Structure formats: structure tokens, C-alpha cells
Amino acid sequence: MPKAIKKLAVLTSGGDSPGMNAAIRSVVRTCAYHDIECVGVYRGYEGLIEGDFKPMDARSVKGIINKGGTILKSARSKEFRTIEGRQKAFKQLIGANIDGLVVVGGDGSFTGALIFNQEFDFPVMGIPGTIDNDIYGTSHTLGFDTALNTVVDAIDKIRDTASSHNRLFFIEVMGRDVGHIALNVGIAGGAEEILIPEEDLGLDRLVESLNRSRKSGKTSSIVIVAEGDKIGKNIFELKDYVDENMEGYDVRVSVLGHMQRGGAPSCFDRVLASRMGVKAVESLLEGETNYMVGLLNNNVELTPLEKAIKGKSKINLELLRVSDIMST
Ligand code: F6P
Numbered sequence: 001m002p003k004a005i006k007k008l009a010v011l012t013s014g015g016d017s018p019g020m021n022a023a024i025r026s027v028v029r030t031c032a033y034h035d036i037e038c039v040g041v042y043r044g045y046e047g048l049i050e051g052d053f054k055p056m057d058a059r060s061v062k063g064i065i066n067k068g069g070t071i072l073k074s075a076r077s078k079e080f081r082t083i084e085g086r087q088k089a090f091k092q093l094i095g096a097n098i099d100g101l102v103v104v105g106g107d108g109s110f111t112g113a114l115i116f117n118q119e120f121d122f123p124v125m126g127i128p129g130t131i132d133n134d135i136y137g138t139s140h141t142l143g144f145d146t147a148l149n150t151v152v153d154a155i156d157k158i159r160d161t162a163s164s165h166n167r168l169f170f171i172e173v174m175g176r177d178v179g180h181i182a183l184n185v186g187i188a189g190g191a192e193e194i195l196i197p198e199e200d201l202g203l204d205r206l207v208e209s210l211n212r213s214r215k216s217g218k219t220s221s222i223v224i225v226a227e228g229d230k231i232g233k234n235i236f237e238l239k240d241y242v243d244e245n246m247e248g249y250d251v252r253v254s255v256l257g258h259m260q261r262g263g264a265p266s267c268f269d270r271v272l273a274s275r276m277g278v279k280a281v282e283s284l285l286e287g288e289t290n291y292m293v294g295l296l297n298n299n300v301e302l303t304p305l306e307k308a309i310k311g312k313s314k315i316n317l318e319l320l321r322v323s324d325i326m327s328t
Contacts, residue, residue, distance in 0.1 A: 005099040005123070005285055007037040009053065012070040013044035013077075013105035013112070016261060017129045017143025019269035020070040023104050025061035026277020027127075032058035034285060039098065043073045044105070045080035045112055051092035065270055068146075068263045074105075080112050083119070090120045099123065100284040102277075104142070106130040107309050110292060114305045117290050125280040126292035126305055127273075131261055133180040136311025137303030138294025142276070145268040147174070147260050148184050154256055155189030155222065162220040165250060168210065168242065172235045172255040175226040179315055181260070182226035187323050192221040194323050195238075197228040198315045203241055206231065210246065213327070275300045 010027040012020045024040065031038035040060075042052040064071055079085035093101070100123035103113045113124040128135045131147035151173050162169045171191075175181045179196020186194030192213045195201055201209075206223070213221055225235050232238050239251045265273070276293045279300045283291060291302040303311075 003099060005036060007039070007096075007098050008100045008102060008281060008284060009039045009041050009048075009093065009096075009098045010072070010102040010104065011041035011044050011048060012072045012074045012129065013103060013109035014074060015106065015130060016068075016070050016074045017131045017141070018068045018146035018261070018263055018265035019142035019273040020074075020104055020129050021064040021067045022265055022270045022273030023127050023129065023142060023277050024070065024072060025064055026274045027102050027281055028056045028061045029058050030278045030281035034281070036285070039096065040072050043075040044109070045077035045085075045089065046075045048089040048092060049077065049079055049085050051096065053092075053096055066264050068265065076108070077112075086116055086119060089116070090122065093122065100125070100289075102127060102280045102284070104129040106132070106141075107135055110305050110309050114290060114309065123284055123289040124305070125284050125289065126308065127276045127280050128292060128294060128308070131181065132175050132178055134175075134178040134313050135292070135294075135308055136313050137292055137308040138296065140268075140272060140295050142269055142273050143261070143265070144180065145272075146263060146266045147181060148188070149266055150260055150263055151181060151185040151256060152188045154259070155185060155191075155224075158254055159189070159220075159222060162222060166219045167250045167252055168221045168223070170223050170225055170235050170238050170251070170253045172225045172227055172253070174256070174260050175228055177228050178313060179226040179229070180313070182224045182229075183315060183319050183323065186224040187319060187326060189222060189224065190326070191224045191323070192218070192327050193223045195223065195225045195229040195231055196315065197226055197230055199320070200230055203231055203238075206238070207242070207245060209327075210242070210249075216328075
């Protein structure tokens with residue numbers, strides 16, 4: 001029989017994403033609903049090592065569901081990657097009578113949680129929080145939907161200037177290893193081309209495709225480039241290549257950067273965070289551990305952390321085809 005849970009901790013780790021606060025709120029309120037204690041851990045695993053804990057009751061999370069970022073702050077901890085660091089963290093948790101931990105973060109954060117469980121048999125549960133949507137076992141990570149809306153808004157604005165000046169814009173969006181953001185915003189923003197790490201288009205095909213667009217009567221173009229795309233060293237090299245190899249283009253580059261991670265979470269992310277927080281806490285109370293809570297076919301379900309870490313989140317091939325057809 002697993003030990004009955006009377007007190008849980010929640011932390012946010014890795015890159016922040018909109019919806020993390022809504023998830024914290026949900027974890028805290030689900031604990032209050034089931035009459036168990038909850039503490040917030042500041043600065044992710046750094047705060048866990050240092051015992052930077054704060055008791056949280058239902059009222060302590062008022063007014064945060066609509067806020068971007070994370071009130072608990074986030075960090076990428078080097079010390080937690082060492083056994084000494086994890087031992088300190090375990091001592092802090094035991095010293096504070098904490099029986100389980102909810103980790104809101106990405107695959108790096110989940111890897112830490114899984115190792116921690118394997119070493120100390122401490123119950124852990126993951127909630128996927130990253131704008132990249134690069135986690136296996138969920139159709140949506142927290143913050144992905146908000147980031148899509150933020151980026152589409154930016155593309156719409158850039159399009160105004162692109163069409164006023166007959167320009168070609170390369171717009172870089174986040175996505176270190178995957179093209180989920182690029183593919184979706186490319187379709188929604190009416191891009192001519194979408195360059196993603198999963199598909200190596202190559203510079204020649206890019207040039208070909210731009211020529212085709214021009215011949216078909218387009219006077220301005222938008223190309224969405226995922227940060228992790230492998231064509232050229234970076235987005236500026238793409239501009240240089242077009243400048244050198246294509247006549248009559250007025251090319252500009254726009255790197256959207258960290259503005260994509262900020263802002264108020266969308267309705268979808270708030271609801272998703274609330275659902276995931278409930279499931280995470282109730283699963284721990286039922287004695288489950290080493291799982292990630294995810295959205296699968298619109299149901300909130302558990303995936304073993306190991307699978308969530310090792311599995312590949314695949315690009316939707318139908319979206320690729322739609323984007324090709326739309327850029328005709
Ligand atoms: O993982 C989310 C992400 O936004 C990536 O898309 C990006 O490469 C990275 O974080 C940037 O991280 P940092 O905040 O450390 O610059």
C-alpha cells in the first residue's frame with residue numbers, strides 16, 4: 001500500500017509557458033478540495049534543493065488564472081542533475097512532510113522527476129508545460145495554443161507591411177526541435193512556405209517555390225521558419241541566399257523571440273491547465289506515480305513519464321499537405 005498523501009508540492013520548471021499559473025491554481029485548489037495541504041516550490045528544482053517552499057491555500061492563487069509566466073518562477077537547475085543535488089532535494093521534501101510532487105514543465109523537467117522517483121521512491125506526476133508542443137502523450141502542451149494565437153497576431157501585422165512594400169519576409173518562430181508552432185501559424189497566417197526541422201526542403205526548393213509564387217501573381221510573401229529548421233545556419237543566411245540568387249526581391253527578417261512565450265493564456269489553455277491540475281492531484285491521491293497528464297482525444301489521460309520522455313511528438317502530416325495546397 002502506498003503511503004497516504006496528506007501534503008503535496010508543486011513546482012514549475014524549464015521555459016515558462018502561458019497556462020502555468022492556471023495549472024498551479026488548479027493543483028492548489030484540488031488539494032484544498034480534497035482537504036490536503038499544498039506547498040508551492042519557488043524556482044523549480046533550484047528551490048526544491050534549497051527548501052524554498054511556501055504554503056498555498058485556495059485563496060493564495062486568486063487572480064492568477066489569466067496571468068502569463070509563473071508566479072512560482074522557473075529555472076533550469078544544474079545541481080539537480082547531480083545525485084548530491086537530488087539528495088538535498090529529497091531531504092527538504094521529507095523535512096517538510098511532503099508526500100508527493102507535481103512538476104509542470106517539459107521533457108527535461110520530467111527526466112529529472114523520473115530519476116528522482118527511481119532513486120528515492122518519491123511519488124511524482126508531470127503536467128506538460130511548454131509552448132513547443134514537443135511532448136509525446138498529449139495533443140496539446142500548456143501554452144501551445146496561446147503561443148499560436150500570439151504568433152498569428154504578429155504575422156498578421158507583418159503582412160500589412162509586407163504587402164504595402166511588396167516584400168518577402170522570413171519570420172522565425174520558436175520550436176527548438178519541432179515544427180508544431182511553425183506549421184500551424186504558417187497555415188493560419190497564410191504563409192507561402194513553412195520550414196520545419198522535420199522536413200528538409202533545401203535552399204533550391206525554397207527558391208523554386210518563391211519563383212512559383214511570384215509567377216502566380218503574388219507580390220509579397222511570408223515564409224515561416226521554425227527555430228530548429230536545418231536549412232542554412234540561421235534565418236539570416238536564408239535572406240542572404242535569396243539576396244544573392246534571386247532578382248527583384250526586397251527581403252526582411254523578423255525573429256519573434258521570447259514575446260511568443262508571454263501573455264495571458266487563451267481560454268483553451270486555462271481550461272486545459274485546470275483539467276490537468278485536477279487529474280495530476282487526484283492521480284497522486286489514488287496512489288499513481290511516474291505519469292504525465294496529457295490530452296488525448298479530448299480526454300485527460302495518463303502516460304508513463306518514461307514514454308513521455310522517450311516518445312517522439314510527431315508532426316501532423318495532414319497539416320503539411322493542407323499547407324502545400326493553401327500556398328498554391
Ligand atoms: O522550450 C521552449 C523554448 O521556447 C524553445 O522553443 C526555445 O528554443 C527555448 O525555449 C528558449 O529558451 P530560453 O528561454 O532559455 O532562451
